[in-house]
Amino acid sequence: MASSFKGNKSFLPSKICVVCKKEMTWRKSWEKNWESVKYCSDACRKKKQA
Numbered sequence: 900m901a902s903s904f905k906g907n908k909s910f911l912p913s914k915i916c917v918v919c920k921k922e923m924t925w926r927k928s929w930e931k932n933w934e935s936v937k938y939c940s941d942a943c944r945k946k947k948q949a
């Protein structure tokens with residue numbers, strides 16, 4: 900098998916979670932609100948609001 904998938908991983912956009920600073924990769928469920936996504940998970944969202 901040749902490694903012809905080089906660079907394929909960077910196809911999806913990603914951003915940094917404002918709470919845990921982890922990189923989060925685009926998900927299908929964020930398709931409609933990717934611009935306003937700030938947290939990688941509900942746990943981080945609650946942590947920020949607490």
Ligand SMILES: [Zn+2]
Nearest residue numbers: 916919939943
């Ligand atoms: Zn997070």
